[in-house]
Amino acid sequence: MKPRLTLGLLLLTLSATSWAQSSALPEWDKLSPQQREVLIAPVRDRWNDAPPPQRERMLQHGQRWQSMTPEQRELARRGRHRFENMSPEQREQARALFAQMRSMSPAQRDELRERWAKMSPEQRQEWLKANPAKDLPPTPKR
Template identity: 50%
Template structure:
């Protein structure tokens, strides 16, 4: 499931594309379009941006609390933290299903560890061979 911010970013990219395709009358096209502030968007543009969020909100009542927490957390992030989060989302989207499964196992295990042990495992993980990582994952995979 894509995060809310991905949907909003996609909407903004759509606005950017339309702004680049149709420069205002009498004005030459620019290499970088200047997008308006939210308050300057008309209602149709706002609806276009918000529709994916509205659809997800209505389709998943059980996920609403999580969606709201994510949006609130996003608002508290610094620009650098948001950049890192976007990079992490991109990395996740580019992973194969197998790599995602491995990442989930590692994450679930690491979140239970104290900070010192977590850092030690991160350092050890970087030095492990592919076979060693696979054995570690098999040992620590949750039993269903």
């Protein structure tokens, strides 16, 4: 799993698995201490191995996850699955577009999406060279 996953994202992954959705498994409060430890141990290990800036990101991601509505969480799940199924080239494009769009207004984002859709593969490569995703770390391979 990615080292920068938060507890919220770990729980997201677990909730997406069929065994976690089974009615035979209890709510968190009904889990035994051993079951809770199995779920928490990987997050604790990633936290302990992470440098302070990564820990800060992990904490912010967990806090953001807790503040999301169920609908927002579902959209995040779909986005994560879509990203995981992309080729490395598509992921790099998505990272670059995301980094660029972070500082744009909604109207500017819409305009960039429209321009991107009309670009040829060569034009997209040129755009990526001019707008690399410098501020986002690459996604580690699983």
